[in-house]
Amino acid sequence: MRTGGASTSSLDSSSTTQWKYDVFLSFRGIDTRRSFTDHLYAALKRKGIFTFRDNEELERGNYISAELLKAIEESRFAIVIFSINYAFSTWCFDELAKIVKCMKETGLTVLPIFYDVDPCDVRKQIGTFEQAFNEHAKRFKENTEKIETWRAALREVGSLSGWHLQDRHESEFIQVIVELILHKLHLKFSINTNSFTYKQKKESITKNLVGINFLVDELITSYLRLQGNNVYMIGICGMGGLGKTTLARVVYDMCSNHFEGSSFIANVREAYEKNGLLPLQKQLLGQILKERNIDIWDVYEGVNMIKNMLCQKKVLLVLDDVNQLDQLENLVGKHDWFGSGSWIIITTRDKHLLVEHGVDEDKIYSPNTLEDQDALQLFCSKAFKKEQPKEGFLNISYSVVKNYAKGLPLALVVLGSFLAGRTIDVWISALKSFKKIPKKEIVDILKVSYDGLEEMIKEIFLDIACFFNGEEKYRVMEILENCGFDAGIGISVLMDKSLLTVESGKIWMHDLLQDMGREIIRQESPKEPGMRSRLWLHEDLLHVLTNNTATKAIQAINLKGAGVQNYEAFPKALSKMYNLRLLKIGGVHIPNGLDYLSNNLRYVNWHDYPPKCLPFSFQLEKLVGRTLWDSQIEYLWEGIKVITSFNCFSIIYYFSL
Known part of the structure; x- marks a missing residue:
């Protein structure tokens, strides 16, 4: 039950007020510290609402501390929890008087809670409140002005809009309170992104991220709103290494507590290529609904669950590095999949993909590369661990930033890290090396860092x-x-x-x-995959099988069998891979089995291993990792085999899966 008239003056307060806390809690410790107040404080904290709660168990004398008075002045909201013994505390009354003063002078919003007391008892100062004032009158008979100040403060706050617990469940009661605070904070946040609190939170998140603050402000003020009924679906689009993911992550970290649920799905493209859409749908629902075990049988069911379970929820969802339309269609479909006020942020390299999905062109944000000054600062933070170049390195630092990194954040970080701690002669030598690499080829620039590794x-x-x-x-x-x-x-x-x-x-x-890294492998043999050290593409393995070009150069294979057609050629190809140390493959059916596996194999992960046994010639001495899930294996070898340096129990553990 709501009572009285609302106090909303803080919505119109000056943006120059330096708020430190979102909420100040005023309560009587012996009544609610370990029960209602503790539960309310935990619920506010879970939603990212910065709350001040006095942690002292006992009052420290007759006078309220300067720390508490300052905390009240620096708070946006004050929640006053009137309980049965509240009025017996002079400490609580001093807090209340200060709260009323700040309500009038700084725009503090005050919200009373009537916990196991009748609101009329508070306003009319009867019952235990009358008893308390009788005691205070005896104690402070020489200071009647103080008593009248307390009475006036109690009448004023007791008449404000608030909540009466009555017979309601505390958990539901607390949820209503938290949602109101969040709503009011949303209003403040959306009205003025130049406020002190907004800047303070942004700076705490972006402390070590050079050049990001302008991008965050531009994205939020120009493309997004925290107030309103629209569902905002926007794209952050640009080349790799531009900082799209970082920008989305900062916005997510700053704003996620303003939503009923949130989910950040990183590297959608990679996850999709490895495991498909189903795990992504489960992650999205699990994070937003805060459920660990989300059962989805297929993608179609996942779409229906997202639409039906989130259509009434205000959510913040980030899909990072999207590269195919069906990822969008099956994860964020249409605007009406989500509740009013939701934000859907998509990062991608492909602008057309966003347009094809229906993202308005005026909702696609393309951040620029860093300006020279920010680029230099970022580079120096990695190369010198400070914002400016060391003495003697200024000109050469400018040369690296302007001529090679071109304002691309990733290149600045990698080049700065590579050159850190090296002498000027090494820098000059490195610049000469850079000149041999085309300036537009950022991959080759990054390779300089690789070349310095053992x-x-x-x-x-x-x-x-x-x-x-x-x-x-x-x-x-x-x-x-x-x-x-x-x-x-x-x-x-x-x-x-x-x-x-x-x-x-x-x-x-x-x-x-x-x-x-993959280009380095390709350059080992640009035209012939069979002479490269690693194979991970289906088309490359297919080429090797079709043309019978497997060689001892191949050290590792990691791919699933889908797309490989010439299965019968696979055993023959394996017989030429003498140095194969890592084999991770699945779904390859081999009609006639295997007669050879490299004795250099250290790790095997073969899903649905087709033969009934291992090749007799296969030596286990070097093998230390294994998984043969869903295999057809029935026995290790045909015949008797002497093993000199391998644990038989390990064999059973390795292959009886």
Whole structure:
């Protein structure tokens, strides 16, 4: 039940007020600290609402602390929880008097909650409130002015619009309160993006991201609104390495608490190519609905679930690096899939894809490369760990920024990391090397960082670029270790060199860096895939099988069988791959079985392994990783085989799957 008239003066308050807190909680500790107030505080915190709660268990003397008075002054909202013993606390009354003063002077919005007390008792100051004032009158008989100030404050706040708990469930009651606070914060946020709180939050998120603040402001003020009934579907479009994902991530981190649910789906293209649409639909629903176990049998069912379960919810959804229309059609379909006020943000390299999906051209944002000053600052932050070049490096730094990086953030980070700590002579030598590479070919510029790696770390980089981008870190490290590499130090060095990152337990390599690594492999033999060290494309394996061009150069194969047609040629091709150390493949049916596997194999992952046994000639001494899911294997070998350095129990564990 709502009571009284609303106090909304803070909506018109000056934007120059330096708010530090969204909400100040005033309450009597002995009544609600470990129950209602604690639950309300937790609910506000979960929604990203910055709330001040006095953590002192006992009052510290007769006078309210300066810290609490300042916290009230720096808050947008004050929630006053009137409980049975509230009025017996002089501390609470001093808070209340300050709250009323700020309501009139700074535009503080005050929201009372009547917790197990009747609103009439508060306004008329009867019942326990009358008893409390009788005690205060005896205690402060020499200071009747203080008593009258408290009485006036109690009458004023007790008459404001608020909530009466009565017999309602506390969880539902708290949800209503939090939603109102969020709604009012949305209004403030959308009215003035130049406010102190907006700037403060943005700066905390973008602290180490050079040149991003202008892009964030431009995107939000020109393309998005937090208030209104429209569903905003926008695109962030541009070349790889431009910072599209970073921009979307910053907006997401700043604004996600203004929505009922949110989901950031990174690297849609990669995830789609590996596992299809179903896991993406599950992730979208799971994150927004906060459900871990989302059961979807097929993509069509997933579409219906998204439409039916989210059409009434105000959501923030980011699809990062989309490259096919069916990804959009089956994840974010039409505007009416989502509730009023939702934001759908799509990052892609393909502008036509957005237009084809129905994103208005005036809702497609194309960020520019960094201006020279921002580009120099970003480069210097990596090369010198500060915003300006070291003495003697100014001209050469400008040359790197203007002539080679061309304002592209990824190139600035990689080049700066590569040159960090090196002498001017090394810089000059590096610039001479850069001149041999076409300026428009950013992939070749990035390769300079690769060329400085030790040989083992180069191999790790190439394996990740060809096979493991976006995979779980622990799993990638296990496979690389199985292949004889020191994965721990290797991945650490690659992270130091800004050649990959680890986020949410997964290894990520930017598209440009991945393209660079794959181009390095292609250049091993531009015309003949059978002479390259790694194969990951179906068409390349098909070429090798069709033309019988497999060689001992092939070290690793990682792909699914779909698209490979000449299955009968596969055993013959394998017989020529003497140095094959990693084999990850699936769905390849081989009518006549296998008669050879490389004795250098360190890791095998063969889904639906077709033969009934392993080739008799296959030696297990070097094999340390294995998965033969859904295999047809019935026994290890035909005949008797002597094993000199392998654990028989491991064989059973490896192959009886």
